[in-house]
Amino acid sequence: MDAHHVTRKEISLDKTINIKQIVRKSVLSKGGTIIGKVSEVRINPKNLELEGVLIKRDIFRKPLYIGKGYFSHLSHDAIILNIEVSLLIKGKQVLTDDGKILGKVVQVLRKGNSNELQGLIVRSLFSKRFTIPPSAVKYIGKTIILKKSHNANKKYFWQRSE
Amino acid sequence: MQTRNISGRDLSKAITSEDILGKEVFDIDGTLIGVVETVLIDPESLELIGISVDKGFLKKGLSIGKNYIDRITKEAIFLRIQVAYEIKGKSVFDKDGKLLGKVSSIDLHGHKNHLKSIHVKSHLFHYILNKEIVIPEKYIDTIGENVILNKKKEQIVN
Numbered sequence: 456m457d458a459h460h461v462t463r464k465e466i467s468l469d470k471t472i473n474i475k476q477i478v479r480k481s482v483l484s485k486g487g488t489i490i491g492k493v494s495e496v497r498i499n500p501k502n503l504e505l506e507g508v509l510i511k512r513d514i515f516r517k518p519l520y521i522g523k524g525y526f527s528h529l530s531h532d533a534i535i536l537n538i539e540v541s542l543l544i545k546g547k548q549v550l551t552d553d554g555k556i557l558g559k560v561v562q563v564l565r566k567g568n569s570n571e572l573q574g575l576i577v578r579s580l581f582s583k584r585f586t587i588p589p590s591a592v593k594y595i596g597k598t599i600i601l602k603k604s605h606n607a608n609k610k611y612f613w614q615r616s617e
Numbered sequence: 618m619q620t621r622n623i624s625g626r627d628l629s630k631a632i633t634s635e636d637i638l639g640k641e642v643f644d645i646d647g648t649l650i651g652v653v654e655t656v657l658i659d660p661e662s663l664e665l666i667g668i669s670v671d672k673g674f675l676k677k678g679l680s681i682g683k684n685y686i687d688r689i690t691k692e693a694i695f696l697r698i699q700v701a702y703e704i705k706g707k708s709v710f711d712k713d714g715k716l717l718g719k720v721s722s723i724d725l726h727g728h729k730n731h732l733k734s735i736h737v738k739s740h741l742f743h744y745i746l747n748k749e750i751v752i753p754e755k756y757i758d759t760i761g762e763n764v765i766l767n768k769k770k771e772q773i774v775n
Binding site for chain 2: 487488532550552555595596598
């Protein structure tokens, strides 16, 4: 675009990104999961830098605000993150190392508002809720596979808690 | 049932085809591939060479060599690989996150689980005209829920 430039140390216009064009573009996780679409771009009023984006998901799910620290690549087509969003683990099936189904993740515990996992609360149809620490998780993919060392005996609701 | 043993070795820890058939097969990232349909045995050496997996209604079965099997447990069979065929149907995005289309087919190096290239069709129009983009494996950055490339669309298409 032909325009007069009035800048000091800032990068030139052609190297910047038009925020208007980012809105309604997809946000992808590191592995390509479509998180949702950008609904707002938030800017720090003090240093005027981009701070994060608000992501609109489907009508049943709360919007997600993701800070720029988790951005890997920003373009006019999409935002690609450098993480798999830990909140999206909710609903995934949890298996022991030998393939026994323990249940589904009903809640994801995080360190503050960060993406770092603190624990997973799991339950199945007849079991009580139990917490799995991140150290017990071997792999998070389509399902969650636990390490062999983890003794994840689920307790059914008719069993007494000790 | 008690049986007599004339194999010359202790078979108490051996597993049988009954222990394998019908078991669920998971790949390295916990994706359910299907259930074991048959156990494949070399007719000359009489050794187990792999398993064939039933992937479900209307889906082609898959034969998996024993080298790709990580462990056989009481509940399931775990692979040490991400099955290359599972990439089919995934969306493909370029480096900027621009959607290129979906993986319609793949090329492998021989019968190994090594991807050579993926064929991407962008929309219904391309499906009808049988038009596709062939992307070599070296342009793939990440394979997860979908596929992200390490090049821009313009660098691949031209």
